[in-house]
Amino acid sequence: MNRNKLGVHFINISLDDAGQRIDNFLLRYLKGLPKSIIYRIVRKGEVRVNKKRVRPIYKLQNNDKVRVPPVLGLNEKQMFTSTEMAKVHSLNDAVLYEDDYLLILNKPSGTAVHGGSGLTFGVIEGLRALNPDTCFLELVHRLDRDTSGVLLVAKKRSALFALHEQLRAKSMQKDYLALVRGQWQSHVKTVTAPLLKNICNRGERIVRVSNDGKPSETRFKVEERFTLATLVRASLVTGRTHQIRVHAQYAGHPIAFDDRYGDSGRFKQKLKECGLNRLFLHAVALRFEHPDSGKTFRITAPLDATLHQCLLHLRVYHKQQQ
Structure with a gap:
């Protein structure tokens, strides 16, 4: 059922949504409304x-039919500014793969994965606005706002689990x-420095290496060398906040x-x-077992034009310096 249509509408609860409290279900399904x-x-x-x-604590059952009153009707114009709506519609061009269980994006840099901390717009809110008839859309993992690339979204609760x-x-x-800056040393293939997350006065997350931090591991491989920089492939073993960025700095x-x-x-x-x-x-790449078939699934995301052009310029400059 289209959640953006004004007027009474009904939601049929599937196995994916069963077991949730009705208040939590509505908070997610009608993202943006005050609690x-x-x-x-x-x-x-x-x-x-x-x-x-x-009561708000009622737990939904499979095949329940939920009546949603007109007061909850939302439309995209109420949810997003005109600038944000342009970003919402651009998400259609960012889809790398979709089936009944998954939706995979090449997330653009500068777009948060979800709203919050003063942001009304995030990838997940945009996807819900674009897919009003899809009852379940949840992030499987996260990417920093300024990081681009493969982002995995589950379309069923069973797939998310x-x-x-x-x-x-x-x-x-x-x-x-x-x-990264400079010439990465080939013998540095793994960084295992523990990471501690702090919140500064402005609410920003700052991560630093500390013996009090959580165990963290990133594997690095040199992909290409330039005069002033090195292109490396970083593979996450753990998934701490800002892990690759802090380990590279370390x-x-x-x-x-x-x-x-x-x-x-x-x-x-x-x-x-x-x-x-x-x-x-x-x-750039994500490999996992498909939640339905169980088969190994690997997907890659191409670099955007800005990153691609940067590498082209660096290659030319590198040749000129030789």
């Missing part, structure tokens, strides 16, 4: 399950391409345009001349 409104209309009996009033189990078991392989080779973790000076100025204006960190 106070949702709890008020549930308490007043305007939300009905199988034609009966329910199966993929989360692969993440816990460390059987899902995530590979990134990063352009190894003495901060990632290009990473203002938070040490990129500055001549290196950054040269990359500006190459047309780079964003963090050079791209989730």
Whole structure:
């Protein structure tokens, strides 16, 4: 049922949504509405399950029929500004793969994966607006706002559980391409520095190497060398916040345009001349077992035009210096 249509509508609960509390289901299904409104209309009996009033703690069952009153009608114009709507529609062009269980995007740099901290728009909110008839859309994992590349979204709760189990078991392989300052030393193939996350006064997350931090491991492989930089492939063994960025800095080779973790000076100025204006960190490949078939599934995401042109410029400059 289209959640953007005004007026009463009904939602048929599937096995994927069974077991959730009605209040949590509505908070997710009608993302953007204040909690106070949702709890008020549930308490007043305007939300009905199988034609009966329910309490907010009611747990949904398979084949339940949920009545949603007109007051909950939302449309895209109410949810997003015109600028955000342009980003929403651009997500259609970012889809790499889709089936009944998965939706995989090549997330653009500069777009958060979800709203919050002053942001109304994120990838998941945009996808829900574009797919109003899809009852379940949830992020399997996350990417930093300025990181581009493969982003996995589950379309069924069973798929989300199966993929989360692969993440816990460390059987899902995530590979990134990063352009780092200087000449990466070939013998540095693994960084295992523990990472501690802190929240600064402005609410930003800052991660640093600390013996008090959580065990963290990133594997690095040199892909291409340039005069001032190295293109490396980084493979995550653990998945800590800002892990690749901090481990690269710890190894003495901060990632290009990473203002938070040490990129500055001549290196950054040269990359500006190459047309780079964003963090050079791209989730290039993801390998996992498909939650339905169980077969090994591998998908890759091409570099955007900015990153591609930067590499072309660096290759030309490298040849000129030889």
